Amino acid sequence: MTPTDPLAALGLPYPFELAFMQRALVAAVAVGVFAPLIGTYLVQKRLSLVGDGIGHVAFAGVGAAVAIGTAPIWTALAFAVAGALGLEWLRARRRTSGDVALAILFYAGIALGVVLLSLGDGLGGGVLAYLFGQPLTVRDDELVAIVGIGAAIAVTVLALRRPLLAVVTDEEWARAAGLPVDLLNGLVAIMTAGVVVAAMRIVGILLVAAMMVLPVASAQLLARSFRGALGLAAAIGVAAALAGLAAARLWGLAPGGTIVLIATAIFALATIGTRARQGLAHAEGEGP
Numbered sequence: 001m002t003p004t005d006p007l008a009a010l011g012l013p014y015p016f017e018l019a020f021m022q023r024a025l026v027a028a029v030a031v032g033v034f035a036p037l038i039g040t041y042l043v044q045k046r047l048s049l050v051g052d053g054i055g056h057v058a059f060a061g062v063g064a065a066v067a068i069g070t071a072p073i074w075t076a077l078a079f080a081v082a083g084a085l086g087l088e089w090l091r092a093r094r095r096t097s098g099d100v101a102l103a104i105l106f107y108a109g110i111a112l113g114v115v116l117l118s119l120g121d122g123l124g125g126g127v128l129a130y131l132f133g134q135p136l137t138v139r140d141d142e143l144v145a146i147v148g149i150g151a152a153i154a155v156t157v158l159a160l161r162r163p164l165l166a167v168v169t170d171e172e173w174a175r176a177a178g179l180p181v182d183l184l185n186g187l188v189a190i191m192t193a194g195v196v197v198a199a200m201r202i203v204g205i206l207l208v209a210a211m212m213v214l215p216v217a218s219a220q221l222l223a224r225s226f227r228g229a230l231g232l233a234a235a236i237g238v239a240a241a242l243a244g245l246a247a248a249r250l251w252g253l254a255p256g257g258t259i260v261l262i263a264t265a266i267f268a269l270a271t272i273g274t275r276a277r278q279g280l281a282h283a284e285g286e287g288p
Contacts, residue, residue, distance in 0.1 A: 020136055023139075027135055027138045027142075028241035028245055028255075029242065031203070031241065032241035034153045035199050036237040037157045038157060040219070040230050041165070050102065050209075053109070054196045055209065057083030057108075058076040058197055060109045061113075062130045063127075067119040074145075080197050087189065088185055133256025136255060146198045146201065149197070153194055153198075163184055165226060167184045167185060195208070203257075207256055207260045211240075215236035217267050218267045218270040240262045244260075244262045
């Protein structure tokens with residue numbers, strides 16, 4: 001670690017004492033916060049798999065970046081936003097059913113990405129890091145982009161928490177109440193695209209939707225309100241990111257997959273704990 005490294009002042013202990021681990025830590029914690037924030041609204045809207053579809057379109061953006069020699073994160077963001085808005089346009093106008101629209105994004109996005117990569121250097125150029133995630137190689141410029149996108153998403157979600165909840169819960173009521181439903185739905189689509197692109201270097205395009213869904217699923221089992229679920233989902237996302245990075249460093253595991261596996265384990269524990277609590281309450285209710 002060089003004295004000029006801005007992260008050197010953190011003075012973190014093992015396994016986060018090295019600069020590359022600290023960059024990975026900041027990026028993973030950011031993703032652990034903002035991915036579940038927007039994921040809470042997607043789950044409420046029953047669009048849990050949207051992240052996967054937009055991720056495939058983002059892969060096409062990565063392929064385009066490799067083909068033309070530009071920064072993948074910004075090209076992927078442009079493709080992802082276009083795909084998210086296109087999906088929302090189809091959904092809102094009922095031009096096709098939601099599952100068909102997602103299938104179009106899945107297959108067209110991955111096919112376009114493969115074709116564009118064939119024009120460049122195939123699976124070279126660090127493309128695998130975007131598919132499977134590799135937070136340990138995050139560069140300073142990528143870290144700034146990830147944190148910047150995440151901060152914008154977090155501020156927007158917190159500022160518009162109530163109208164966004166109204167729209168994802170009941171669009172017809174939201175329209176009757178005078179809310180700009182189309183604008184808010186478009187905003188959710190754009191933020192989802194931002195989450196996918198910012199998180200793809202951490203957990204990978206193939207697993208990005210997991211960080212938008214698993215912490216939320218756990219939080220919904222434990223929290224008693226939407227606001228509580230929102231905060232708890234972010235906390236679970238951060239816990240999974242911290243534990244996943246630490247385990248990856250200690251035992252030489254793939255960081256992205258380890259983070260998602262820990263989020264899965266948290267969901268399993270939350271499910272077991274909830275069922276045990278319900279069983280105990282039921283038993284007490286039947287007691288003398």
